[in-house]
Amino acid sequence: MHDAALDLLRRIFGHPGFRGEQAQIVEQVANGGDALVLMPTGGGKSLCYQLPALLREGCGIVVSPLIALMQDQVEGLRQLGVRAAFLNSSLDATQAASVERELLAGELDLLYVAPERLLTPRFLSLLERARIALFAIDEAHCVSQWGHDFRPEYRQLTVLHERWPDVPRIALTATADEPTRQEIAERLALEHARRFVSSFDRPNIRYRVVQKDNTLRQLRDFLLAHRGHSGIVYAFSRKRVDSIALQLCELGIDALPYHAGMDAATRAAHQRRFLQEDGVVMVATIAFGMGIDKPDVRFVAHVDLPKSVEGYYQETGRAGRDGEAAEAWLCYGLGDTINLRQLILQSEAGEERKRLELRKLDALLGYCESTTCRRQSLLGWFGEAHAGGCGNCDNCLEPPQSWDGTIAARKALSCVYRSGQRFGAAHVIDILRGIGTERVLQFGHDQLSTWSIGNDLDERQWRSVFRQLVAQGLLEADVHGALHLTESAGPVLRGDTTLHFRTEQPKPPRRRRERGASTTDQEFDLAPDALVRFNALRVWRANTAREQNVPAYVIFHDSTLRTIATHAPDDLDELARIPGIGASKLDRYGEDVLQQLFDAA
Structure with missing residues (x-):
């Protein structure tokens, strides 16, 4: 057999x-x-x-x-x-x-x-x-x-x-x-x-998590580094999908929206364009999910926090199906955590289901705030041991620094408690920093003992503190978004335990790339003559796919075209030895491929 x-x-x-x-x-x-x-x-x-x-x-x-x-x-x-x-x-x-x-x-x-x-x-x-x-x-x-x-x-x-x-x-x-x-x-x-x-590891995917700080700008900078690539941007809601897709188009990025609120014909047309064309960015809710077999998706970006580790793993897994380098980029903030927790608590699901979904959300938060190898943390959820040090995630490539956040945590927790555990992080941060907003003055919170005790940290640093307190289970949000202390907060307030927080990274310098430039050619790392052949083969493949009304990758994967371009076979026998070319494809496309190589010589 x-x-x-x-x-x-x-x-x-x-x-x-x-x-x-x-x-x-x-x-x-x-x-x-x-x-x-x-x-x-x-x-x-x-x-x-x-x-x-x-x-x-x-x-x-x-x-x-x-x-x-x-x-x-x-x-x-x-x-x-x-x-x-x-x-x-x-x-x-x-x-x-x-x-x-x-x-x-x-x-x-x-x-x-x-x-x-x-x-x-x-x-x-x-x-x-x-x-x-x-x-x-x-x-x-x-x-x-x-x-x-x-x-x-x-x-x-x-x-x-x-x-x-x-x-x-x-x-x-x-x-x-x-x-x-x-x-x-x-x-x-x-x-x-x-x-x-089998191992759940996808070694070709680079995992990166960044904290929200002007999401559209962060997404734009990320996409500019992937100009010319096909990719997926996942957003939480239909309204957000439409907004982001429109703004990306205004920036000159070929972006299409996709969600269940669109009519079926438009959804199908957008999916068809994504599958059949190169360089299209699909902005979508998770309605754009299973069934995406496109092998050359070079990135999956999340501009909002997914609901679970499983969802995140499956969605990021749509990148790099061809085994080539790909990137999974997640941009999240404290607001994501609170919104998802509210949705879970307000749902009509039973208590057992709510507890399970909260546990899965907490596991994903732990992944996001981890200072160790992302791959080790991700695979651990599926019961697979990994030694760490993968060399292909942000924590391995740029090891994060940590700091003793015990005093900051006690200030934050105390301020939440003294303001009545009725407010969200933004209001509590205003109290800590001594910002006399109308709301702070309305409730007399400028008279609290915690007023202005946190002006040693800026707003961005305090947001990071609160995000990590929620991730570590010391604070939780109710259905209205108000923060409450958990039982785990007691030892910290009493000084019985210490906490270390991940250091907030400074804003990265803005990337400069000429409009219309693509990183595809550099990543494929082809010799100049092979690059000419590769580009000619891609043009031929795109035309052939359009004639047959099928996705381009159904004809040949990029990896197959790259191998053909590198080895430049002279005849059908040599072409047949290229991985990915079976007897049927050799018979259907062999002569055309050889003609493209001849014309590009």
Whole structure:
């Protein structure tokens, strides 16, 4: 079985060998066994069910949650010569009937379907009459009611095991802590499935966290360093998405908004542009999520704090799927923490759910304020040990300084207490700094013993103190945003414990970059002649993709084009040895690629 799998891997997908545990997973499922696979985005999960489906008799049924995800996967497979199709609401009745006939005639290798359609009596009846190679349940974390992408239909997928007990099943996800893994196994009746847990580490992603200080300016400076790159900017609300997208456009950045409040046609058009064009920045809520298979997303920026470590990990994981250098940039402040805590406390969820969501928020705050390796902190949430010192996060590249904040913390906590635990951080900071605002004078807070005892720190430093007090669980905000002392504040006020705070970094110097300049060429680090070939290949790829109305990466990934440009093969035999070029793509595009190389010489 291994030799047959390796032959298909090379001949169809154009890869010289398996990565990580792919070979063992393929063998497990191809031989009829069940599998639960946890593998990071970009780790090659799709191959783990696509190859077994080709090795076994019948059609592989892939349960996928989003239309965009299905369509991209199917188009990519068809480019490879694989007989793939999907059934979803984008097809009319005639098209759907044609796909169903192909399934029953044994003319499909893989069929992608949404869980809602799969669970209909009509479709289950259709499957009874078809030859099924396997069931693949993609994005399996959607089964967890405690997760950030819960889909209730996923919980009914046990019907697959009940009605087809002899058909192997493989459930796959890139995001699951240990409790979620257990829930996936239990809800999908995969307790006895063999588990494959790959490292969650994405070493090509650089993690960076900055404190809010004029968010738009900070975002603009970040994007200028990535001009010409495709990327995603996540914002908390629809209104904020629209505002940021508009302001970025005014700055000359090709930005598009995306959120659930837009009409479906506009959303689809914006997603299509993002997938098919280079250098588009999508500003979005988390509505723009699963199904983004674009491999050359060079950055993911958060201008507001996500809700959990899992959400943050999955969203940042959309960067650098091609294994090339990418950046995850998070800009957050105390206001984010208070807003999210208010949303949790005001929600209609039960107390157990609220406690869990608050715990997840606290874990993300701990990650943001950590002075140790970001990668170590992030992977630790998923139960994976990391030695630290990754060399590719802000804390490793520019180790933060810390200072003894015990006295400042006691001043802050005392001021919150003496002002009645009824106000937010901004008001308390005004008291500490002796700023006689109308509100401070209205409540007589200029007469408090804590009035003006904190004028040794500026407003920015005090904001940092309060942010870290909340992150360390010494202060918490109520549903109105007022700060309250927690039980943990007692020892600090009594002088029984000391605190060290992360030193607030000075504002970075503004980056200067000529308008329209791109960092892409420098990052690819190509020789001048190879760069000419690479740019010619990208232009050809873009035109070809437009003609076929498919994303450019479906034709070839950037990494494949770069390798072609570097080695400049002279004939089809040499071109066939380039990773990522299987037999079908060699036949479809080989002569065109060689012509581009010849013209660029």
